[in-house]
Amino acid sequence: MQRIGVFVCHCGSNIAATVDVKKVAEMALMEPGVVHAEDYQYMCSEAGQARIQEAIKEKNLTGIVVCSCSPRMHENTFRKAVERAGLNPYMVEVANIREHCSWIHKDIEEATKKAVILMRAAVAKVNLNTPLKPGESRVTKRALVIGGGIAGIQTALDIADAGYKVDIVEKTPSIGGRMSQVDKTFPTLDCSACILTPKMVEANAHENITIYTYSEVENVSGFVGDFTVDIRKKARSVDMTKCTGCGVCQEKCPSKKTPSEFNRGLNNRSAIYTPFAQAIPNVPVIDREACIKFKTGKCGLCSKVCQAGAIDYDQKDEIITEKYGAIVVATGFDMIKLDKYDEYAYSQSKDVITSLELERIMNAAGPTKGHLERMSDGKPPKEMVFIQCVGSRCSDDRGKSYCSKICCMYTAKHAMLIRDKYPDVNVTVFYIDVRTPGKNFDEFYRRAVEDYGVNYIKGQVGKVIPQSNGKLLVRGVDLIDQKQIVKEADMVVLAAAIEPNPDVRKIATMLTASIDTNNFLTEAHAKLRPVESPTAGIFLSGVCQGPKDIPETVSQAGAAAVKAIGLLAKDKLMTNPCTAHSDELLCNGCSNCANVCPYGAISYEDKEVNDHGKREVRRIAQVNSALCQGCGACTVTCPSGAMDLQGFSNRQILAEVDAICR
Amino acid sequence: MSTEKKQAEQIKEISGVNPLKCMKCGKCSASCPSYNEMDIKPHQFVSYVQNEDIESLVNSKSLWKCLSCFACVERCPRDVKPGKLIDAARQIVVRQKGQDYLLADEIPELLDPDVPQQLLVSAFRRYRR
Amino acid sequence: MSIEANEEFRPKIVAFCCNWCSYAGADLAGSSRLAYPADVKIIRVPCSCRVNPMFILRAFEKGADGVIMCGCHPGDCHYSTGNYYARRRMTLLFSMLDYIGVENGRTRVEWVSAAEGVKFSTTMNEFVEKIHSLGKNVRLGDLRCRN
Numbered sequence: 001m002q003r004i005g006v007f008v009c010h011c012g013s014n015i016a017a018t019v020d021v022k023k024v025a026e027m028a029l030m031e032p033g034v035v036h037a038e039d040y041q042y043m044c045s046e047a048g049q050a051r052i053q054e055a056i057k058e059k060n061l062t063g064i065v066v067c068s069c070s071p072r073m074h075e076n077t078f079r080k081a082v083e084r085a086g087l088n089p090y091m092v093e094v095a096n097i098r099e100h101c102s103w104i105h106k107d108i109e110e111a112t113k114k115a116v117i118l119m120r121a122a123v124a125k126v127n128l129n130t131p132l133k134p135g136e137s138r139v140t141k142r143a144l145v146i147g148g149g150i151a152g153i154q155t156a157l158d159i160a161d162a163g164y165k166v167d168i169v170e171k172t173p174s175i176g177g178r179m180s181q182v183d184k185t186f187p188t189l190d191c192s193a194c195i196l197t198p199k200m201v202e203a204n205a206h207e208n209i210t211i212y213t214y215s216e217v218e219n220v221s222g223f224v225g226d227f228t229v230d231i232r233k234k235a236r237s238v239d240m241t242k243c244t245g246c247g248v249c250q251e252k253c254p255s256k257k258t259p260s261e262f263n264r265g266l267n268n269r270s271a272i273y274t275p276f277a278q279a280i281p282n283v284p285v286i287d288r289e290a291c292i293k294f295k296t297g298k299c300g301l302c303s304k305v306c307q308a309g310a311i312d313y314d315q316k317d318e319i320i321t322e323k324y325g326a327i328v329v330a331t332g333f334d335m336i337k338l339d340k341y342d343e344y345a346y347s348q349s350k351d352v353i354t355s356l357e358l359e360r361i362m363n364a365a366g367p368t369k370g371h372l373e374r375m376s377d378g379k380p381p382k383e384m385v386f387i388q389c390v391g392s393r394c395s396d397d398r399g400k401s402y403c404s405k406i407c408c409m410y411t412a413k414h415a416m417l418i419r420d421k422y423p424d425v426n427v428t429v430f431y432i433d434v435r436t437p438g439k440n441f442d443e444f445y446r447r448a449v450e451d452y453g454v455n456y457i458k459g460q461v462g463k464v465i466p467q468s469n470g471k472l473l474v475r476g477v478d479l480i481d482q483k484q485i486v487k488e489a490d491m492v493v494l495a496a497a498i499e500p501n502p503d504v505r506k507i508a509t510m511l512t513a514s515i516d517t518n519n520f521l522t523e524a525h526a527k528l529r530p531v532e533s534p535t536a537g538i539f540l541s542g543v544c545q546g547p548k549d550i551p552e553t554v555s556q557a558g559a560a561a562v563k564a565i566g567l568l569a570k571d572k573l574m575t576n577p578c579t580a581h582s583d584e585l586l587c588n589g590c591s592n593c594a595n596v597c598p599y600g601a602i603s604y605e606d607k608e609v610n611d612h613g614k615r616e617v618r619r620i621a622q623v624n625s626a627l628c629q630g631c632g633a634c635t636v637t638c639p640s641g642a643m644d645l646q647g648f649s650n651r652q653i654l655a656e657v658d659a660i661c662r
Numbered sequence: 663m664s665t666e667k668k669q670a671e672q673i674k675e676i677s678g679v680n681p682l683k684c685m686k687c688g689k690c691s692a693s694c695p696s697y698n699e700m701d702i703k704p705h706q707f708v709s710y711v712q713n714e715d716i717e718s719l720v721n722s723k724s725l726w727k728c729l730s731c732f733a734c735v736e737r738c739p740r741d742v743k744p745g746k747l748i749d750a751a752r753q754i755v756v757r758q759k760g761q762d763y764l765l766a767d768e769i770p771e772l773l774d775p776d777v778p779q780q781l782l783v784s785a786f787r788r789y790r791r
Numbered sequence: 792m793s794i795e796a797n798e799e800f801r802p803k804i805v806a807f808c809c810n811w812c813s814y815a816g817a818d819l820a821g822s823s824r825l826a827y828p829a830d831v832k833i834i835r836v837p838c839s840c841r842v843n844p845m846f847i848l849r850a851f852e853k854g855a856d857g858v859i860m861c862g863c864h865p866g867d868c869h870y871s872t873g874n875y876y877a878r879r880r881m882t883l884l885f886s887m888l889d890y891i892g893v894e895n896g897r898t899r900v901e902w903v904s905a906a907e908g909v910k911f912s913t914t915m916n917e918f919v920e921k922i923h924s925l926g927k928n929v930r931l932g933d934l935r936c937r938n
Contacts, residue, residue, distance in 0.1 A: 104826045105826065462733065
């Protein structure tokens with residue numbers, strides 16, 4: 001039996017004016033287990049807390065009920081106070097007689113009656129409280145960043161600068177990501193490579209950063225502070241320690257017919273390749289699908305020309321297992337496939353391109369050395385048409401429901417750059433809305449219209465028809481002039497929607513991080529915790545969370561880094577003790593609880609149990625208290641009633657129900 | 663409920679279209695082969711229904727100029743389908759006159775299964791008018 | 792069971808509120824001094840998905856006249872998906888209760904966010920009014936608990 005003390009707070013006149021606090025204290029003494037009851041002006045004050053502490057010592061109290069304001073306000077205060085008096089902090093319950101009683105009722109008799117009932121419910125609950133101890137788990141002081149684009153690089157740099165070890169896992173042969181494919185950046189028009197490559201070099205040279213390129217995360221186990229991750233380092237067929245990056249192998253390679261991923265298939269690359277000249281690491285990989293040596297066994301030219309002897313055809317995939325305290329997802333995005341948009345003739349004409357392809361065409365290191373020309377015949381275009389919102393803002397199954405956010409700005413950038421470099425080229429942009437929220441963004445767009453004479457037409461294009469003369473017939477509408485527009489264009493650029501990297505599904509499953517219907521990772525709170533996943537220890541950086549431009553990505557990357565650092569800076573994690581646990585005698589191992597758990601906190605193990613003298617091995621649910629957040633979904637789902645939640649147990653809540661309905 | 667409001671509701675019901683979904687991109691008008699013949703343009707159908715100005719819609723040239731080619735229905739990114747709206751308006755006119763021009767016996771036995779049924783039906787209506 | 796004819800009917804109403812949204816919404820109703828009848832007593836649970844149908848049955852068994860469950864708005868659950876489970880469970884439970892004669896009006900699910908003090912208060916006022924119109928719940932009460 002508990003020895004309970006009830007403390008009724010006046011809260012000045014906030015409670016005492018409508019609730020007869022003396023009566024509540026008096027009634028409390030009639031409740032089972034209550035051995036002490038008193039009222040005081042301000043229970044939360046220093047003196048009020050001291051009264052509780054004294055009573056605990058004098059009367060040997062084992063449970064405390066404070067009738068005061070909302071537990072959301074002062075539950076922690078009282079928990080700490082009783083802890084200082086040597087009592088377990090979870091032996092405190094708060095009856096909310098201010099927000100839920102005195103403030104909303106006027107009649108003293110009625111309010112007092114209700115306060116007594118609320119007090120009774122709290123006493124009934126405390127009678128069943130058990131001392132709870134927060135668990136402790138250790139923190140591995142190392143972070144993993146999945147994805148080596150600008151988001152991943154920035155996050156890694158920030159974490160590394162704070163003094164923690166970071167590993168970057170990048171799927172392609174080089175870090176750099178989408179930003180390395182971009183020619184210029186809005187709204188300042190500085191060259192993307194000029195601002196990105198120094199960061200790539202810095203990450204590579206940083207003593208706290210290890211970069212695994214051409215590698216993928218294969219398996220993740222563990223929980224916040226203590227993840228174990230298997231990383232598959234795919235066979236590069238080139239010894240990274242020996243290669244000098246001279247590039248002779250790529251020149252001599254006879255297999256040169258593979259579409260270049262980096263140049264979006266606009267030109268071809270060799271079988272042994274680095275994606276681009278500034279690649280980090282500057283070590284090529286052999287594409288075994290395209291390599292003649294791997295396909296036929298004959299060739300081996302690269303090995304012959306390599307003076308460093310770095311070519312290693314026998315290299316095997318390697319699995320690296322490492323422990324991490326925090327994981328940052330920075331998997332980025334890709335353009336959607338346009339195979340469902342036949343009306344824009346993307347697959348029929350080489351001169352219908354996506355914006356990212358135009359980015360490569362405009363780039364001095366791109367397939368056309370930066371000259372704007374048609375991919376079909378190499379001729380310079382005279383008429384260019386840009387089509388906005390291709391696959392964005394769609395409610396049908398062809399596109400995405402969201403706004404891709406970056407297209408309005410990069411199209412303004414493209415249009416402006418073309419008009420600047422080739423003033424005789426006419427540029428027409430068909431738009432639905434021009435969305436430019438951002439610092440200096442609208443000014444930038446207006447400059448494209450006012451200073452560079454880009455022709456913006458409010459309306460959409462219905463069809464693009466390739467003509468026999470090599471031109472493209474564009475049929476669109478001008479909604480302001482109420483005219484259908486039919487014009488011949490030399491090139492059509494589609495602002496295709498962006499979508500999360502398709503690999504993110506697999507990664508999210510491994511991390512038990514939730515994703516939305518569009519495959520974007522879900523944040524823990526849309527406004528207040530935008531860079532954390534609901535799964536503890538997983539952080540989000542960049543477009544994997546939602547469409548964003550480079551400045552936004554970099555700021556989010558920094559924010560994710562800070563959250564990860566905040567975690568790594570702790571030596572131990574205190575876990576919420578109000579977690580679920582299963583009764584092994586009742587559990588039948590049905591897996592229902594694991595299916596509803598949003599945190600992947602429940603696993604099963606075969607365990608020998610002693611069921612009333614009968615010993616047998618059973619499959620039993622185990623709750624990892626470091627992962628469990630205490631929602632209680634499993635407790636209700638459990639068909640055998642084996643799951644219960646500490647701090648909000650079935651018996652406790654039933655006792656409250658009984659007390660209220662008494 | 664006023665007649666026009668009733669008709670607007672009727673159009674929504676027949677077409678199964680929610681005009682509120684329209685984001686006014688104009689892709690329907692950009693796709694329409696009879697655009698130049700029309701007085702009320704395809705992208706405007708939506709606002710006529712929304713503003714319950716059915717009177718203008720049913721008296722427009724567009725009502726009978728629409729070919730029911732379904733280009734707008736196919737390409738609409740928001741599932742608004744202006745072609746279905748105008749077809750519904752057409753049906754209202756036909757129903758109002760209390761004359762159903764299509765007799766079951768007159769439907770040919772063999773129909774090209776690729777022809778949208780709605781195209782066939784509206785063609786019949788126009789032919790018999 | 793004996794209720795004197797002149798005695799005013801004061802229903803017993805149990806409200807389950809999730810800690811993150813609805814309980815905070817109730818707190819806001821309090822700090823905004825938005826009155827609702829004292830018949831409503833709130834039980835705090837971590838999430839609406841913690842509410843076991845057993846709790847509701849027990850409340851009716853012990854003489855409650857109405858039970859309302861409040862949670863975060865769909866999509867806003869602190870634990871991502873808890874309120875979806877709660878919604879499904881309650882739909883089933885309420886139809887079953889209705890079947891055995893506990894009228895649908897005696898049970899209710901409402902989504903109340905931490906910012907919706909007004910909604911909390913109006914919901915409770917409505918609910919109490921509804922229970923008044925339905926009168927005392929006699930269907931599920933355990934006769935042993937009665938005088």
